[in-house]
Amino acid sequence: MSLLDRIGNTPLREIPYPKSDKVRVFAKLEWCNPSGSVKDRAAANMIQDALEKGQLEGKTLIDATSGNTGIAYAMLGASLGIPIELALPENASKERQLILRNYGAKIHLTSAMEATDGSQRFVEQLVNENPDKYFYPDQYNNPNNWGVHVKTTGPEIWRQTDEKITHFIAGLGTTGTFVGTSRYLQPKGVTCISVQPNTPMHGLEGWKHMETAIVPGIYDNTIADSTMTADTEQAFRLAKAASKYLGLMLSPSAAANLSVAFDLADQIGSGTIVTTFADNGMKYLQDAFWTNDDYNISNPFI
Numbered sequence: 548m549s550l551l552d553r554i555g556n557t558p559l560r561e562i563p564y565p566k567s568d569k570v571r572v573f574a575k576l577e578w579c580n581p582s583g584s585v586k587d588r589a590a591a592n593m594i595q596d597a598l599e600k601g602q603l604e605g606k607t608l609i610d611a612t613s614g615n616t617g618i619a620y621a622m623l624g625a626s627l628g629i630p631i632e633l634a635l636p637e638n639a640s641k642e643r644q645l646i647l648r649n650y651g652a653k654i655h656l657t658s659a660m661e662a663t664d665g666s667q668r669f670v671e672q673l674v675n676e677n678p679d680k681y682f683y684p685d686q687y688n689n690p691n692n693w694g695v696h697v698k699t700t701g702p703e704i705w706r707q708t709d710e711k712i713t714h715f716i717a718g719l720g721t722t723g724t725f726v727g728t729s730r731y732l733q734p735k736g737v738t739c740i741s742v743q744p745n746t747p748m749h750g751l752e753g754w755k756h757m758e759t760a761i762v763p764g765i766y767d768n769t770i771a772d773s774t775m776t777a778d779t780e781q782a783f784r785l786a787k788a789a790s791k792y793l794g795l796m797l798s799p800s801a802a803a804n805l806s807v808a809f810d811l812a813d814q815i816g817s818g819t820i821v822t823t824f825a826d827n828g829m830k831y832l833q834d835a836f837w838t839n840d841d842y843n844i845s846n847p848f849i
């Protein structure tokens with residue numbers, strides 16, 4: 548079995564929702580992908596498409612990423628013999644930077660103040676100046692990003708819930724996960740709800756606050772049946788509780804998805820909600836939220 552064949556088919560885990568037995572909440576454990584995040588799906592699909600079109604011959608792959616897509620590119624590049632260069636905000640967690648270097652990728656750090664938008668601008672300039680050197684998959688504008696979720700994530704969720712899913716809810720980064728998975732599930736009658744941070748400055752690494760960020764070209768704001776917002780502090784509290792009571796170490800974005808899935812569960816009388824855990828918390832342990840709190844947190848799962 549090749550590395551590419553090991554991507555996807557991640558487990559669907561039920562998260563105990565204690566307030567009603569008519570609502571069930573499930574999460575796709577995307578950290579079970581080979582490089583540890585949902586981004587293996589998009590990176591592999593974008594690279595495969597470029598290989599088929601001969602766009603990578605003699606080229607270095609470069610992209611802007613808050614980390615996970617970069618880690619996926621770096622893992623696949625190491626395995627397929629493709630040189631990888633990545634731009635990421637200088638405040639991206641140390642662990643992420645070390646993982647990228649471990650796979651042999653070259654890193655360009657950009658201003659923390661400009662977040663991933665700054666990384667994107669940096670890459671665009673470098674590619675314009677060196678068009679023969681680089682292949683730029685541009686995950687924010689590449690249809691193979693969301694396309695892979697139509698082909699894989701959506702059908703997996705449909706199958707794993709025995710076609711019982713009623714609500715799909717997920718946060719927006721490049722928007723690939725939400726857009727692609729919804730394009731598969733929505734025609735089957737599933738209500739699709741997108742989530743954004745509730746403030747422009749937030750701790751939900753990998754997510755965008757659309758009103759104040761560069762909106763990805765692949766984003767289709769007509770898809771969501773409704774939208775919800777996530778609060779960073781509430782997400783981190785839930786992350787601690789999930790570590791303590793469920794043995795699930797959630798990343799900030801995974802915790803935010805779960806937090807809003809629970810908010811949605813409070814609103815609907817019955818149904819089956821599915822969300823995604825893009826990655827786990829291992830790369831975020833230096834974040835202050837994880838160390839400055841006491842761990843006498845009550846159990847929200849019983």
Ligand SMILES: Cc1ncc(COP(=O)(O)O)c(C=O)c1O
Binds near residue numbers: 720721724754825826
């Ligand atoms: C940790 C994390 N969560 C969520 C997302 C959002 O996924 P998508 O880019 O498919 O919208 C990302 C994307 O970079 C991410 O890194």
